[in-house]
Amino acid sequence: MAKKLAEHNPGRKIFSSKIATTVVWFVTIIWTIPTLGLLITSFKGEKAILDQAWWTTLLHPSFTFANYKGVFLGDGSESLSAGVLPYFVNSIVITLPATIFPIVIATMAAYALAWIRFRGSDFLFFSIFALQVVPLQMALIPLLLLFTGGAHIGSIAIFPALGIAGKFAGIWLPHTMFALPLAIYLLHNFIAGLPRDLMEAAYVDGANHFTVFRRIVLPLAVPGIASIAIFQFLWVWNDLLVALTFASGTEEVAPINSKLASLVGQYGSGYTQLSAGAFITIAIPLIVFFSLQRYFVRGLLAGSVK
Amino acid sequence: MSNFLSVNVPKFTSAFSAIAIFFIVLGVIFTIAGRANGRKARPIALTIFLGPALILLLAGVVIPGVRTILFSFMNPDSNGWVGFANYQWMIEDPNVKVIMVNTILWILVVPLFTAALGLLLAVMLDRIKHESIPKSLLFMPMAISFVGASIIFKFVYEYNEPGEVQIGLLSAVVKFFGMTPSNWMLSKPLNTFLLMIIYVWTQMGFGMVILSAAIKGVPADIVEASALDGASGWRLFRNITFPMVKGTFIVVLATGVVGALKVFDIVRTMTGGNFSTNVLANEMYSQTFVQFDQGKGSALAVVLFLLVAPILIYNIKSLRKERTH
Numbered sequence: 001m002a003k004k005l006a007e008h009n010p011g012r013k014i015f016s017s018k019i020a021t022t023v024v025w026f027v028t029i030i031w032t033i034p035t036l037g038l039l040i041t042s043f044k045g046e047k048a049i050l051d052q053a054w055w056t057t058l059l060h061p062s063f064t065f066a067n068y069k070g071v072f073l074g075d076g077s078e079s080l081s082a083g084v085l086p087y088f089v090n091s092i093v094i095t096l097p098a099t100i101f102p103i104v105i106a107t108m109a110a111y112a113l114a115w116i117r118f119r120g121s122d123f124l125f126f127s128i129f130a131l132q133v134v135p136l137q138m139a140l141i142p143l144l145l146l147f148t149g150g151a152h153i154g155s156i157a158i159f160p161a162l163g164i165a166g167k168f169a170g171i172w173l174p175h176t177m178f179a180l181p182l183a184i185y186l187l188h189n190f191i192a193g194l195p196r197d198l199m200e201a202a203y204v205d206g207a208n209h210f211t212v213f214r215r216i217v218l219p220l221a222v223p224g225i226a227s228i229a230i231f232q233f234l235w236v237w238n239d240l241l242v243a244l245t246f247a248s249g250t251e252e253v254a255p256i257n258s259k260l261a262s263l264v265g266q267y268g269s270g271y272t273q274l275s276a277g278a279f280i281t282i283a284i285p286l287i288v289f290f291s292l293q294r295y296f297v298r299g300l301l302a303g304s305v306k
Numbered sequence: 307m308s309n310f311l312s313v314n315v316p317k318f319t320s321a322f323s324a325i326a327i328f329f330i331v332l333g334v335i336f337t338i339a340g341r342a343n344g345r346k347a348r349p350i351a352l353t354i355f356l357g358p359a360l361i362l363l364l365a366g367v368v369i370p371g372v373r374t375i376l377f378s379f380m381n382p383d384s385n386g387w388v389g390f391a392n393y394q395w396m397i398e399d400p401n402v403k404v405i406m407v408n409t410i411l412w413i414l415v416v417p418l419f420t421a422a423l424g425l426l427l428a429v430m431l432d433r434i435k436h437e438s439i440p441k442s443l444l445f446m447p448m449a450i451s452f453v454g455a456s457i458i459f460k461f462v463y464e465y466n467e468p469g470e471v472q473i474g475l476l477s478a479v480v481k482f483f484g485m486t487p488s489n490w491m492l493s494k495p496l497n498t499f500l501l502m503i504i505y506v507w508t509q510m511g512f513g514m515v516i517l518s519a520a521i522k523g524v525p526a527d528i529v530e531a532s533a534l535d536g537a538s539g540w541r542l543f544r545n546i547t548f549p550m551v552k553g554t555f556i557v558v559l560a561t562g563v564v565g566a567l568k569v570f571d572i573v574r575t576m577t578g579g580n581f582s583t584n585v586l587a588n589e590m591y592s593q594t595f596v597q598f599d600q601g602k603g604s605a606l607a608v609v610l611f612l613l614v615a616p617i618l619i620y621n622i623k624s625l626r627k628e629r630t631h
Contacts, residue, residue, distance in 0.1 A: 020433035027427060028440040031447070031507065037475060038458045053473045054461075089314045093321040100325055104332070105358045112355035116348065124356075131363060133618040134371050135568060137590050137607040141377060141600050142370035145384075168320055177366025180359055209351040210340040238451030240571045245595065261453045261575045264460065271461075278457040282450045289449035293442060296449070297515060 042067055042275035049271045067276035079266045080273055084256055084280060090247075091237060091255040091284075093168055098175035098236045103229050105176065106183035107191070107221065111213050113184070114192035115199060125188065131181040140245050143174055147246070166248040171255075174246055175236050183228055190224035191217060227298040234285050234296075256281050371611075377604035384600045392605035402589070408498055409586045412569060415499070417562025419506045421555055424513025429543065431514070432521050441518070445511035452508065452571030459504045460576065463490045494582040501583060504572050509565060513558040520554040521547060553624055560621045564614050586610055 040054040043063040052060075074083035113125045147165040164170035194217065202212050218225075236242075243258040260281050263273060289296055335354055342350050377384045378392055396402050427444065431437045447455060464474030465487055472478040477487035491497050524547055532546050548555075570587040573579055579588045586606060594603030 017433045017435075020430035021435075024427060024430050024434055024437075024440050027423075028443050031444050031510075033475070034458045034462050034507070035447070035450075038461055041461055049473065051471060053471060053475075053478060055475075055478075085310070086313065089317055093317045097321055097324050097328075101328060104328070105362065108355045109359035112352055116352050116355065118348075118352060128359075128363065129622070130619075131367050132622065133611075133615040134367055135607070135610055135614050137568075137587060138374045138611050139367055139370035140607070141594055141604060142373035143366060146365070146370070168317070169324070172324070173362075174366065177362045180363055181367065184359060208340050208343070208347060209355070210336045213355070214336070234449060238453075240451070240453055240574065241591070244591070257451050257453050260457065261571070264453075264457060264575050265578060274457055275461065278454050282454040285449040285451070285454075286446070289446060290442075297445070 038275055038278060041271065042279045044272075044275075046270055046272045049275070067272040068280070071273055071276040071280065075273070077270070077273070079263060080277075082251060084259055084277055086251045087254055087256040087259040088280065090168075090251075090253055091257070094171050094175075094243075094247075094253075094255050095233055095236045097168075097172045098179075099229055099233045101172060102176040102179035102183055103225060103232060106180055106187050106228075107218070107225060108213070109180075109184050110187035110191045111209075111217050113188055115212075115217075116209060128181055129185050132185065134181075136178055136241060139174075139178070140241075143177075144245060147173075165246065166250075166253060168253055171242065171246045171253065174242050175239070178242070179232055179235070183232065186228055187221070187224060191221055194220055223295075227295040230288060230292055230295050234288060237285060374604045374607050377600050378608045380601050380604075382597075382599040382601050384604075388601060392601045395602060396605060396609065401584070404582055405584045405586060405589050408582070408584060409567065411495075411498060412502060412505075412566040412585060413563050416502050416505055416509075416566040416569075417559045419502075420509050420562045421513050421517075421558040423506070423510050424558060425517050425551075425555060427510075427514045428517035428521055429547070431518055441515070445515055447508040448511045450508060452504070452569075453575050455504050455508045456572050456575035459500075459507070463500060465489045465491075491577055492581050497577065497581055498583050501572050501576055504576070505565070505569060509562065512561070517551060517554055517558060520551040524550045553627075557621055557624055560617050563617050564621070567610060567613050586613075 037054050040057060041049055043065070044052075044054070044057060045064050045066065048057065048062065070083070071080065072083050072085050072088075074081050074085075109128075113121055113128075144165065147162050147170050150162070162170075164173065198216060199212065202216055207215070237255075238257060239255075240257055240261055243255050244261075247254040247258065249258060249262060256277075260274075260277050263277060339350050339354050379387055379389060381388050431441055434440075450458070461473075462475045463477075464472075465477050466472055466474075468486065472481055472487060474487075474490075476490060480487045490500055528550075529542070529546060532542060537545060568587050569585055570591065573583055573585050573588045574591070577583045579585070579592060584592075587610060590603050590606035590610065593599045593606060597603075
């Protein structure tokens with residue numbers, strides 16, 4: 001309707017559409033060039049990267065897959081002897097559980113807060129909601145201490161050392177914990193909006209909360225869950241702070257993003273490693289972005305307060 | 307190859323068995339608890355649905371948050387009280403002054419650019435055909451991690467000695483206009499602004515997309531009525547469109563402030579906080595995990611919390627208001 005109006009009524013036009021088209025495409029090109037530059041660079045040999053700018057290479061194309069092979073499987077250099085493949089695997093091994101656990105736990109909690117009313121349930125919901133304002137940094141040190149040394153009051157251990165520091169579980173757990181306030185809040189919005197008649201009919205038929213949750217809530221909440229899950233997936237995949245704090249940076253557990261960050265500062269790590277490594281790291285988020293754009297946008301907008 | 311399998315198969319196994327165990331345990335609990343009926347059924351269901359989340363939030367956010375506040379009044383090893391010494395250090399130390407100045411610069415510059423550019427593009431996108439292609443290209447950097455974005459811009463900011471080929475785009479452009487490129491990451495205070503560009507590059511699309519949605523939500527009849535009254539162009543934008551999307555614009559600004567306060571990955575990856583580019587969140591990490599001073603690290607975290615909390619509260623409130631409209 002708005003579009004129709006604009007066509008009939010030039011008064012609505014703030015900028016003529018010719019200027020608008022020019023400006024938008026100009027900015028779009030500027031916005032895309034850096035990524036394009038990295039992509040082209042990642043297909044050039046080490047010497048070609050140093051001797052020739054990537055836009056010159058476009059005029060004299062000569063490309064190679066050697067960087068990707070070297071970065072993936074190891075190029076024998078000190079900084080990347082075994083390649084990024086183990087870290088890439090770690091990223092997958094970290095991200096899948098760190099997405100599934102918090103989403104399931106948050107969906108359950110959101111259901112309870114929305115449909116099993118009890119005294120103080122509003123207060124509890126508000127408290128969880130308020131926890132969103134606590135930045136990650138506020139929890140890092142005590143949580144790491146809990147994982148390595150347990151908790152003590154004076155010299156009495158009130159909680160044993162979990163012994164999961166530097167293991168995958170030690171990364172899944174913080175991600176799960178930090179994701180909950182936002183995920184519960186967003187899913188609560190969604191689940192509380194399910195049709196009351198439908199839910200009540202099920203309870204009247206004698207269905208218990210577990211059945212209603214599985215048969216009615218889960219299927220109906222799938223779109224909401226999907227967009228929040230995608231957001232969480234990208235958040236974990238792209239995270240650096242949790243990875244640096246809870247994964248020791250070793251090949252055994254560190255995700256590819258933290259490996260990449262360490263490559264930047266490492267003396268002797270070459271441009272070939274950086275460019276190809278960076279592209280391998282951002283490939284997964286970009287695939288998710290372009291294939292699930294609608295969910296992605298919804299999840300990102302909803303989760304923008306994180 | 308066999309080595310690769312022997313290392314990585316167990317990793318996948320651990321992930322998938324963790325997921326499987328998680329669902330099996332849930333399934334068993336659901337089945338057993340589902341049998342309960344009568345007066346106990348409700349409390350049992352409540353405990354099972356809500357219990358895990360509450361325990362995790364308590365152990366992972368509430369208790370650690372309180373402990374961090376306590377640690378901020380303690381020595382580096384968190385075993386003796388030092389009063390306000392860590393906060394006093396923040397006020398007096400000249401290095402922290404640089405950090406605070408940089409953090410303030412981030413707060414002032416980044417949100418404004420992200421929101422203003424986002425608004426400009428949102429308004430213009432509303433005016434053009436085939437908006438979905440530029441829109442998704444402009445939004446794409448949001449999917450890229452700050453580390454990935456930093457490396458992309460590391461290549462843009464690359465610098466070589468004069469006389470050599472400039473392979474960095476920025477250096478080449480500067481040279482093209484007859485000026486002398488410099489070693490960008492070492493030139494202060496320019497380097498801080500160059501780091502901000504990375505942030506704006508990744509986050510601008512967010513402002514653009516939600517402002518674009520808000521602009522499309524401006525009722526057509528209002529626009530039509532004021533157009534009949536003779537309003538057009540800039541006046542129409544200033545008097546009608548902008549007031550209608552002002553709430554969203556402020557949310558975008560506030561989100562930018564929070565993001566700028568928490569910026570860590572970019573600074574860590576690009577300069578490590580050196581060359582006078584350090585910021586609050588990076589110093590928090592450095593004090594804690596490089597200097598091993600949990601006291602100062604915790605105090606910095608508390609300051610970050612105190613700065614972020616009011617803005618987030620405002621943001622969540624207005625988002626909520628918007629949703630109920």
